[in-house]
Amino acid sequence: MTEVPGEGRHELLAAMNQSILDGDDEAADRLAREALAARIEPLEAIDRGFTPGLREVGRLFEDGEYFLPELVTAAQAMQAAMAVLRPVLGEQASERTLGRVVIGTVPGDIHDIGKTLVGTLLAANGFEVSDEGVDVPIERFVERARELDADLVCASALLTTTMAMQRDLVNAVRSAGLRARVLVGGAPVNQAWAEEIGADGYAENAAAAVDLARRTVPP
Amino acid sequence: MSHVTSPESDVVDLEIRVDRDKVLRWLGYRGSRGPRPREGRRIEELWPVAHDLVEPRGAFRIVSGKRTGEAGMPRPTSEVGVGIATIGPALEDEARRRGERGDLLDALVLDAFGSAAAEAAADRLNQKLCVRARDEDRYPAARISPGYGAWRVDGQGTLLALLPAARLGVRLTGAMMLVPHKSVSFAVRFGCRPSRPDLSRWRCKRCGLIDCRYRERRPA
Numbered sequence: 001m002t003e004v005p006g007e008g009r010h011e012l013l014a015a016m017n018q019s020i021l022d023g024d025d026e027a028a029d030r031l032a033r034e035a036l037a038a039r040i041e042p043l044e045a046i047d048r049g050f051t052p053g054l055r056e057v058g059r060l061f062e063d064g065e066y067f068l069p070e071l072v073t074a075a076q077a078m079q080a081a082m083a084v085l086r087p088v089l090g091e092q093a094s095e096r097t098l099g100r101v102v103i104g105t106v107p108g109d110i111h112d113i114g115k116t117l118v119g120t121l122l123a124a125n126g127f128e129v130s131d132e133g134v135d136v137p138i139e140r141f142v143e144r145a146r147e148l149d150a151d152l153v154c155a156s157a158l159l160t161t162t163m164a165m166q167r168d169l170v171n172a173v174r175s176a177g178l179r180a181r182v183l184v185g186g187a188p189v190n191q192a193w194a195e196e197i198g199a200d201g202y203a204e205n206a207a208a209a210v211d212l213a214r215r216t217v218p219p
Numbered sequence: 220m221s222h223v224t225s226p227e228s229d230v231v232d233l234e235i236r237v238d239r240d241k242v243l244r245w246l247g248y249r250g251s252r253g254p255r256p257r258e259g260r261r262i263e264e265l266w267p268v269a270h271d272l273v274e275p276r277g278a279f280r281i282v283s284g285k286r287t288g289e290a291g292m293p294r295p296t297s298e299v300g301v302g303i304a305t306i307g308p309a310l311e312d313e314a315r316r317r318g319e320r321g322d323l324l325d326a327l328v329l330d331a332f333g334s335a336a337a338e339a340a341a342d343r344l345n346q347k348l349c350v351r352a353r354d355e356d357r358y359p360a361a362r363i364s365p366g367y368g369a370w371r372v373d374g375q376g377t378l379l380a381l382l383p384a385a386r387l388g389v390r391l392t393g394a395m396m397l398v399p400h401k402s403v404s405f406a407v408r409f410g411c412r413p414s415r416p417d418l419s420r421w422r423c424k425r426c427g428l429i430d431c432r433y434r435e436r437r438p439a
Contacts, residue, residue, distance in 0.1 A: 023257055
Protein backbone atom coordinates (compact mmCIF):
# COMPACT_ATOMS: atom_id res chain seq x y z
CA MET A 1 0.00 0.00 0.00
CA THR A 2 1.50 3.33 -1.06
CA GLU A 3 0.57 6.73 0.24
CA VAL A 4 0.05 9.20 -2.61
CA PRO A 5 1.61 12.55 -1.85
CA GLY A 6 0.99 16.07 -3.14
CA GLU A 7 0.11 16.40 -6.77
CA GLY A 8 -0.75 12.74 -7.31
CA ARG A 9 -3.28 12.99 -4.50
CA HIS A 10 -4.76 16.12 -6.01
CA GLU A 11 -5.05 14.40 -9.41
CA LEU A 12 -6.76 11.40 -7.88
CA LEU A 13 -9.31 13.59 -6.09
CA ALA A 14 -9.91 15.53 -9.31
CA ALA A 15 -10.45 12.26 -11.19
CA MET A 16 -13.02 11.22 -8.58
CA ASN A 17 -14.84 14.49 -9.07
CA GLN A 18 -14.77 14.00 -12.84
CA SER A 19 -16.10 10.43 -12.60
CA ILE A 20 -19.26 11.78 -10.96
CA LEU A 21 -19.61 14.58 -13.50
CA ASP A 22 -19.24 11.98 -16.25
CA GLY A 23 -21.69 9.60 -14.59
CA ASP A 24 -19.03 6.90 -14.95
CA ASP A 25 -19.79 4.27 -12.30
CA GLU A 26 -16.93 2.00 -13.36
CA ALA A 27 -14.41 4.82 -12.98
CA ALA A 28 -15.93 5.84 -9.64
CA ASP A 29 -15.61 2.27 -8.36
CA ARG A 30 -12.00 1.99 -9.58
CA LEU A 31 -10.99 5.37 -8.16
CA ALA A 32 -12.52 4.57 -4.77
CA ARG A 33 -10.39 1.40 -4.68
CA GLU A 34 -7.31 3.34 -5.80
CA ALA A 35 -7.91 5.86 -3.03
CA LEU A 36 -7.99 3.15 -0.40
CA ALA A 37 -4.88 1.52 -1.85
CA ALA A 38 -3.14 4.90 -1.74
CA ARG A 39 -4.09 5.35 1.95
CA ILE A 40 -6.39 8.24 1.26
CA GLU A 41 -8.90 8.37 4.10
CA PRO A 42 -12.35 7.35 2.88
CA LEU A 43 -13.79 10.55 4.36
CA GLU A 44 -11.36 12.62 2.34
CA ALA A 45 -12.22 10.68 -0.81
CA ILE A 46 -15.91 11.37 -0.21
CA ASP A 47 -15.66 14.98 0.94
CA ARG A 48 -12.93 16.22 -1.41
CA GLY A 49 -13.28 13.75 -4.29
CA PHE A 50 -16.76 12.51 -5.02
CA THR A 51 -19.18 14.82 -3.19
CA PRO A 52 -18.05 18.06 -4.88
CA GLY A 53 -18.78 16.35 -8.22
CA LEU A 54 -22.28 15.45 -7.11
CA ARG A 55 -22.96 19.00 -5.94
CA GLU A 56 -21.72 20.32 -9.26
CA VAL A 57 -24.08 17.95 -11.06
CA GLY A 58 -26.98 19.35 -8.98
CA ARG A 59 -25.96 22.86 -9.96
CA LEU A 60 -25.69 21.93 -13.64
CA PHE A 61 -29.17 20.39 -13.47
CA GLU A 62 -30.60 23.55 -11.91
CA ASP A 63 -28.89 25.61 -14.62
CA GLY A 64 -30.40 23.46 -17.38
CA GLU A 65 -27.02 22.09 -18.47
CA TYR A 66 -27.70 18.57 -17.21
CA PHE A 67 -30.97 16.66 -17.44
CA LEU A 68 -32.59 13.74 -15.65
CA PRO A 69 -30.43 11.02 -17.26
CA GLU A 70 -27.21 12.86 -16.33
CA LEU A 71 -28.52 13.31 -12.78
CA VAL A 72 -29.25 9.61 -12.55
CA THR A 73 -25.91 8.40 -13.93
CA ALA A 74 -24.11 10.75 -11.51
CA ALA A 75 -26.09 9.31 -8.59
CA GLN A 76 -25.29 5.79 -9.75
CA ALA A 77 -21.58 6.63 -9.98
CA MET A 78 -21.72 8.06 -6.45
CA GLN A 79 -23.37 4.89 -5.21
CA ALA A 80 -20.68 2.79 -6.87
CA ALA A 81 -17.99 4.76 -5.02
CA MET A 82 -19.88 4.58 -1.72
CA ALA A 83 -20.28 0.82 -2.05
CA VAL A 84 -16.47 0.60 -1.89
CA LEU A 85 -15.92 3.26 0.76
CA ARG A 86 -18.83 2.71 3.15
CA PRO A 87 -17.59 -0.61 4.58
CA VAL A 88 -14.26 1.02 5.40
CA LEU A 89 -15.90 3.96 7.12
CA GLY A 90 -17.01 1.72 9.97
CA GLU A 91 -18.63 3.72 12.76
CA GLN A 92 -17.98 6.93 10.92
CA ALA A 93 -20.62 5.83 8.41
CA SER A 94 -23.53 6.39 10.78
CA GLU A 95 -22.01 9.64 12.00
CA ARG A 96 -21.76 10.76 8.40
CA THR A 97 -25.43 10.26 7.61
CA LEU A 98 -27.10 13.55 6.72
CA GLY A 99 -30.38 12.20 8.00
CA ARG A 100 -32.74 9.23 7.95
CA VAL A 101 -35.50 9.35 5.37
CA VAL A 102 -38.65 7.30 4.89
CA ILE A 103 -39.97 7.67 1.36
CA GLY A 104 -42.93 6.28 -0.59
CA THR A 105 -45.98 7.11 -2.65
CA VAL A 106 -49.20 7.77 -0.76
CA PRO A 107 -52.07 5.25 -0.56
CA GLY A 108 -53.73 4.68 -3.92
CA ASP A 109 -50.74 6.01 -5.84
CA ILE A 110 -48.83 3.37 -7.74
CA HIS A 111 -46.50 5.42 -9.92
CA ASP A 112 -42.97 4.79 -8.71
CA ILE A 113 -40.37 6.35 -10.99
CA GLY A 114 -40.36 9.86 -9.50
CA LYS A 115 -40.26 8.60 -5.95
CA THR A 116 -37.46 6.14 -6.78
CA LEU A 117 -35.46 8.90 -8.42
CA VAL A 118 -35.73 11.15 -5.35
CA GLY A 119 -34.82 8.25 -3.05
CA THR A 120 -31.77 7.40 -5.16
CA LEU A 121 -30.54 11.00 -5.21
CA LEU A 122 -31.04 11.41 -1.47
CA ALA A 123 -29.06 8.21 -0.85
CA ALA A 124 -26.30 9.31 -3.22
CA ASN A 125 -26.08 12.61 -1.36
CA GLY A 126 -25.55 10.97 2.00
CA PHE A 127 -29.02 10.38 3.42
CA GLU A 128 -29.98 6.99 4.78
CA VAL A 129 -33.10 6.14 2.80
CA SER A 130 -35.77 3.59 3.52
CA ASP A 131 -37.83 3.27 0.33
CA GLU A 132 -41.20 1.82 1.25
CA GLY A 133 -42.36 1.54 -2.35
CA VAL A 134 -45.73 2.52 -3.79
CA ASP A 135 -49.26 2.67 -2.39
CA VAL A 136 -47.86 2.85 1.14
CA PRO A 137 -50.45 2.89 3.93
CA ILE A 138 -50.27 5.94 6.19
CA GLU A 139 -49.74 3.62 9.18
CA ARG A 140 -46.70 2.13 7.46
CA PHE A 141 -45.11 5.57 6.96
CA VAL A 142 -45.67 6.34 10.65
CA GLU A 143 -44.45 2.94 11.84
CA ARG A 144 -41.22 3.12 9.81
CA ALA A 145 -40.56 6.73 10.81
CA ARG A 146 -40.90 5.72 14.45
CA GLU A 147 -38.70 2.61 14.06
CA LEU A 148 -35.92 4.55 12.34
CA ASP A 149 -36.36 7.75 14.33
CA ALA A 150 -36.54 9.34 10.90
CA ASP A 151 -35.65 12.95 10.23
CA LEU A 152 -37.79 13.12 7.11
CA VAL A 153 -40.87 11.49 5.69
CA CYS A 154 -41.11 12.12 1.93
CA ALA A 155 -44.38 11.40 0.14
CA SER A 156 -45.10 11.56 -3.56
CA ALA A 157 -48.52 11.80 -5.24
CA LEU A 158 -49.12 11.76 -8.98
CA LEU A 159 -52.81 12.61 -9.18
CA THR A 160 -55.20 15.11 -7.68
CA THR A 161 -57.17 12.12 -6.39
CA THR A 162 -54.24 10.87 -4.31
CA MET A 163 -52.63 14.13 -3.18
CA ALA A 164 -55.28 14.48 -0.44
CA MET A 165 -53.54 11.55 1.24
CA GLN A 166 -50.54 13.80 1.84
CA ARG A 167 -52.72 15.82 4.21
CA ASP A 168 -53.66 12.61 6.08
CA LEU A 169 -49.97 11.71 6.29
CA VAL A 170 -49.00 15.08 7.75
CA ASN A 171 -51.78 14.78 10.34
CA ALA A 172 -50.80 11.19 11.21
CA VAL A 173 -47.12 12.07 11.68
CA ARG A 174 -48.07 15.00 13.91
CA SER A 175 -50.62 12.95 15.89
CA ALA A 176 -48.04 10.23 16.48
CA GLY A 177 -45.78 12.83 18.06
CA LEU A 178 -42.91 12.04 15.72
CA ARG A 179 -40.13 14.54 15.20
CA ALA A 180 -39.89 13.72 11.49
CA ARG A 181 -40.62 16.52 9.09
CA VAL A 182 -42.85 15.80 6.12
CA LEU A 183 -41.83 16.78 2.59
CA VAL A 184 -44.22 16.42 -0.34
CA GLY A 185 -43.89 16.29 -4.12
CA GLY A 186 -45.54 15.04 -7.29
CA ALA A 187 -47.05 16.37 -10.50
CA PRO A 188 -50.16 18.10 -9.05
CA VAL A 189 -48.43 19.32 -5.87
CA ASN A 190 -47.15 22.85 -5.33
CA GLN A 191 -45.93 25.11 -2.55
CA ALA A 192 -49.42 26.42 -1.83
CA TRP A 193 -50.69 22.87 -1.33
CA ALA A 194 -47.77 22.03 0.96
CA GLU A 195 -48.57 25.08 3.08
CA GLU A 196 -52.29 24.33 3.10
CA ILE A 197 -51.77 20.83 4.50
CA GLY A 198 -49.06 21.89 6.92
CA ALA A 199 -46.22 19.98 5.25
CA ASP A 200 -42.69 21.10 6.10
CA GLY A 201 -41.65 21.54 2.50
CA TYR A 202 -42.30 20.96 -1.19
CA ALA A 203 -39.83 20.25 -3.98
CA GLU A 204 -40.70 20.47 -7.64
CA ASN A 205 -38.06 18.05 -8.87
CA ALA A 206 -35.56 15.48 -7.64
CA ALA A 207 -32.59 17.83 -7.44
CA ALA A 208 -34.65 20.40 -5.55
CA ALA A 209 -35.73 17.62 -3.16
CA VAL A 210 -32.08 17.02 -2.21
CA ASP A 211 -31.54 20.73 -1.53
CA LEU A 212 -34.75 20.89 0.47
CA ALA A 213 -33.80 17.83 2.49
CA ARG A 214 -30.38 19.34 3.28
CA ARG A 215 -32.02 22.57 4.41
CA THR A 216 -34.73 20.86 6.41
CA VAL A 217 -32.55 18.50 8.43
CA PRO A 218 -30.38 20.43 10.87
CA PRO A 219 -26.68 19.51 10.72
CA MET B 220 -78.39 16.05 -38.40
CA SER B 221 -78.32 12.27 -38.67
CA HIS B 222 -76.96 10.33 -35.74
CA VAL B 223 -73.90 8.18 -36.17
CA THR B 224 -73.50 6.67 -32.71
CA SER B 225 -71.87 3.27 -33.00
CA PRO B 226 -71.95 0.00 -31.09
CA GLU B 227 -68.95 -1.06 -29.05
CA SER B 228 -65.81 -1.00 -31.12
CA ASP B 229 -63.57 -3.98 -31.76
CA VAL B 230 -60.14 -3.92 -30.23
CA VAL B 231 -57.64 -3.00 -32.92
CA ASP B 232 -53.86 -3.22 -33.15
CA LEU B 233 -52.27 0.16 -33.70
CA GLU B 234 -49.23 0.82 -35.85
CA ILE B 235 -47.14 3.48 -34.21
CA ARG B 236 -43.80 5.16 -34.71
CA VAL B 237 -42.20 6.43 -31.55
CA ASP B 238 -40.48 9.74 -32.13
CA ARG B 239 -37.00 9.95 -30.58
CA ASP B 240 -37.36 13.68 -29.95
CA LYS B 241 -40.52 13.07 -27.97
CA VAL B 242 -38.79 10.44 -25.84
CA LEU B 243 -35.99 12.93 -25.19
CA ARG B 244 -38.55 15.55 -24.18
CA TRP B 245 -40.06 13.09 -21.68
CA LEU B 246 -36.53 12.68 -20.32
CA GLY B 247 -36.40 16.43 -19.76
CA TYR B 248 -34.20 17.49 -22.70
CA ARG B 249 -35.21 20.83 -24.14
CA GLY B 250 -34.38 22.81 -27.25
CA SER B 251 -31.27 21.66 -29.05
CA ARG B 252 -29.92 19.95 -25.92
CA GLY B 253 -29.54 16.22 -26.29
CA PRO B 254 -27.98 13.47 -24.22
CA ARG B 255 -24.23 13.13 -23.75
CA PRO B 256 -22.58 10.17 -25.56
CA ARG B 257 -22.77 7.94 -22.45
CA GLU B 258 -26.50 8.45 -21.91
CA GLY B 259 -27.18 8.59 -25.66
CA ARG B 260 -25.57 5.17 -26.15
CA ARG B 261 -27.75 3.66 -23.44
CA ILE B 262 -30.87 5.17 -24.99
CA GLU B 263 -29.91 3.63 -28.35
CA GLU B 264 -29.26 0.24 -26.72
CA LEU B 265 -32.63 0.32 -24.98
CA TRP B 266 -34.58 1.44 -28.04
CA PRO B 267 -35.13 -2.04 -29.57
CA VAL B 268 -35.77 -3.50 -26.12
CA ALA B 269 -38.50 -0.95 -25.53
CA HIS B 270 -39.96 -1.49 -29.00
CA ASP B 271 -40.29 -5.22 -28.40
CA LEU B 272 -42.14 -4.64 -25.13
CA VAL B 273 -44.79 -2.38 -26.61
CA GLU B 274 -48.12 -3.77 -27.78
CA PRO B 275 -50.20 -0.81 -28.94
CA ARG B 276 -53.90 -1.54 -29.10
CA GLY B 277 -57.05 0.47 -28.78
CA ALA B 278 -60.75 0.83 -29.38
CA PHE B 279 -63.09 3.68 -30.22
CA ARG B 280 -66.73 4.36 -30.84
CA ILE B 281 -69.10 7.23 -31.30
CA VAL B 282 -71.63 7.89 -28.55
CA SER B 283 -74.19 10.53 -27.71
CA GLY B 284 -72.82 13.60 -26.00
CA LYS B 285 -75.27 12.97 -23.18
CA ARG B 286 -73.26 9.93 -22.15
CA THR B 287 -69.91 11.72 -22.09
CA GLY B 288 -71.66 14.57 -20.27
CA GLU B 289 -72.49 12.03 -17.59
CA ALA B 290 -68.77 11.27 -17.42
CA GLY B 291 -68.17 14.94 -16.69
CA MET B 292 -66.92 15.93 -20.14
CA PRO B 293 -67.29 19.71 -20.42
CA ARG B 294 -69.49 21.04 -23.25
CA PRO B 295 -70.06 17.79 -25.17
CA THR B 296 -71.53 18.06 -28.66
CA SER B 297 -74.54 15.92 -29.59
CA GLU B 298 -72.15 13.17 -30.75
CA VAL B 299 -68.75 12.48 -29.31
CA GLY B 300 -65.97 10.10 -30.29
CA VAL B 301 -64.52 8.18 -27.35
CA GLY B 302 -61.42 6.04 -27.38
CA ILE B 303 -58.91 4.21 -25.30
CA ALA B 304 -55.37 3.24 -26.30
CA THR B 305 -52.77 1.31 -24.40
CA ILE B 306 -49.31 -0.11 -24.98
CA GLY B 307 -49.90 -2.96 -22.54
CA PRO B 308 -48.15 -3.80 -19.26
CA ALA B 309 -44.85 -5.37 -20.45
CA LEU B 310 -42.81 -2.18 -20.83
CA GLU B 311 -43.73 -0.65 -17.50
CA ASP B 312 -43.22 -3.99 -15.75
CA GLU B 313 -39.69 -4.12 -17.17
CA ALA B 314 -39.05 -0.48 -16.20
CA ARG B 315 -40.15 -1.25 -12.64
CA ARG B 316 -37.95 -4.36 -12.48
CA ARG B 317 -34.90 -2.44 -13.65
CA GLY B 318 -35.60 0.41 -11.22
CA GLU B 319 -35.89 -2.04 -8.34
CA ARG B 320 -32.52 -3.57 -9.13
CA GLY B 321 -30.90 -0.12 -9.24
CA ASP B 322 -30.74 0.40 -13.01
CA LEU B 323 -32.49 3.72 -12.71
CA LEU B 324 -31.31 5.13 -16.04
CA ASP B 325 -32.82 2.13 -17.80
CA ALA B 326 -36.05 2.56 -15.83
CA LEU B 327 -36.17 6.23 -16.70
CA VAL B 328 -35.57 5.65 -20.42
CA LEU B 329 -38.11 2.84 -20.67
CA ASP B 330 -40.66 4.94 -18.80
CA ALA B 331 -40.09 7.87 -21.16
CA PHE B 332 -40.36 5.59 -24.18
CA GLY B 333 -43.62 4.23 -22.78
CA SER B 334 -45.06 7.70 -22.31
CA ALA B 335 -44.20 8.67 -25.88
CA ALA B 336 -45.53 5.34 -27.20
CA ALA B 337 -48.83 5.71 -25.33
CA GLU B 338 -49.31 9.19 -26.76
CA ALA B 339 -48.44 7.89 -30.24
CA ALA B 340 -50.99 5.09 -29.82
CA ALA B 341 -53.64 7.58 -28.70
CA ASP B 342 -52.82 9.82 -31.67
CA ARG B 343 -53.06 6.85 -34.07
CA LEU B 344 -56.42 5.81 -32.64
CA ASN B 345 -57.60 9.40 -32.74
CA GLN B 346 -56.66 9.52 -36.40
CA LYS B 347 -58.83 6.49 -37.10
CA LEU B 348 -61.64 8.24 -35.29
CA CYS B 349 -61.08 11.35 -37.39
CA VAL B 350 -61.29 9.35 -40.61
CA ARG B 351 -64.50 7.82 -39.38
CA ALA B 352 -65.77 11.31 -38.56
CA ARG B 353 -64.88 12.50 -42.05
CA ASP B 354 -66.81 9.60 -43.58
CA GLU B 355 -69.81 10.71 -41.55
CA ASP B 356 -69.35 14.38 -42.54
CA ARG B 357 -68.35 15.39 -39.05
CA TYR B 358 -65.60 17.72 -37.89
CA PRO B 359 -63.72 16.52 -34.83
CA ALA B 360 -62.03 18.85 -32.35
CA ALA B 361 -58.85 18.05 -30.42
CA ARG B 362 -58.98 15.08 -28.06
CA ILE B 363 -59.32 15.69 -24.36
CA SER B 364 -59.10 13.34 -21.39
CA PRO B 365 -60.41 13.26 -17.83
CA GLY B 366 -58.03 15.25 -15.68
CA TYR B 367 -57.29 17.75 -18.46
CA GLY B 368 -58.58 21.28 -17.92
CA ALA B 369 -62.11 21.41 -16.55
CA TRP B 370 -62.76 17.66 -16.94
CA ARG B 371 -62.41 16.16 -13.48
CA VAL B 372 -60.43 12.95 -13.29
CA ASP B 373 -63.22 11.18 -11.41
CA GLY B 374 -65.16 11.02 -14.69
CA GLN B 375 -62.69 8.35 -15.79
CA GLY B 376 -64.83 5.42 -14.62
CA THR B 377 -67.94 6.49 -16.53
CA LEU B 378 -65.89 7.13 -19.66
CA LEU B 379 -64.23 3.73 -19.44
CA ALA B 380 -67.63 2.05 -19.08
CA LEU B 381 -68.37 3.21 -22.66
CA LEU B 382 -65.32 1.34 -23.96
CA PRO B 383 -64.06 -2.27 -23.98
CA ALA B 384 -61.40 -1.47 -21.40
CA ALA B 385 -61.41 -4.96 -19.87
CA ARG B 386 -60.83 -6.58 -23.28
CA LEU B 387 -57.79 -4.31 -23.66
CA GLY B 388 -56.57 -5.31 -20.22
CA VAL B 389 -57.04 -1.79 -18.87
CA ARG B 390 -58.49 -1.20 -15.42
CA LEU B 391 -59.00 1.72 -13.13
CA THR B 392 -57.72 1.99 -9.57
CA GLY B 393 -59.77 3.51 -6.77
CA ALA B 394 -57.70 6.66 -7.22
CA MET B 395 -58.77 6.86 -10.90
CA MET B 396 -55.38 5.79 -12.20
CA LEU B 397 -55.32 3.74 -15.40
CA VAL B 398 -53.43 0.44 -15.23
CA PRO B 399 -51.34 -0.13 -17.33
CA HIS B 400 -50.21 3.44 -16.64
CA LYS B 401 -49.25 3.88 -20.26
CA SER B 402 -52.85 4.03 -21.38
CA VAL B 403 -54.85 7.01 -22.58
CA SER B 404 -58.62 7.42 -22.57
CA PHE B 405 -60.08 10.35 -24.41
CA ALA B 406 -63.07 11.97 -26.04
CA VAL B 407 -63.44 14.11 -29.15
CA ARG B 408 -66.25 16.58 -29.81
CA PHE B 409 -67.82 16.24 -33.27
CA GLY B 410 -69.16 19.32 -34.98
CA CYS B 411 -71.19 19.70 -38.20
CA ARG B 412 -68.92 22.43 -39.52
CA PRO B 413 -65.27 23.25 -39.15
CA SER B 414 -64.50 25.38 -36.15
CA ARG B 415 -61.60 26.92 -38.07
CA PRO B 416 -62.63 27.43 -41.71
CA ASP B 417 -59.28 29.15 -42.37
CA LEU B 418 -57.67 25.72 -42.34
CA SER B 419 -59.55 24.77 -45.50
CA ARG B 420 -57.35 27.08 -47.53
CA TRP B 421 -54.65 24.43 -47.78
CA ARG B 422 -54.88 20.72 -48.40
CA CYS B 423 -53.68 18.16 -45.90
CA LYS B 424 -51.39 15.41 -47.14
CA ARG B 425 -53.19 12.82 -45.00
CA CYS B 426 -56.84 13.20 -46.02
CA GLY B 427 -59.54 15.68 -46.88
CA LEU B 428 -60.55 16.40 -43.31
CA ILE B 429 -60.39 20.12 -42.70
CA ASP B 430 -60.75 20.66 -38.99
CA CYS B 431 -58.25 18.17 -37.63
CA ARG B 432 -55.29 18.54 -35.30
CA TYR B 433 -53.24 16.12 -37.38
CA ARG B 434 -53.29 18.18 -40.56
CA GLU B 435 -49.98 18.30 -42.37
CA ARG B 436 -49.36 20.65 -45.22
CA ARG B 437 -48.67 18.98 -48.58
CA PRO B 438 -45.20 19.77 -49.93
CA ALA B 439 -45.40 22.50 -52.58
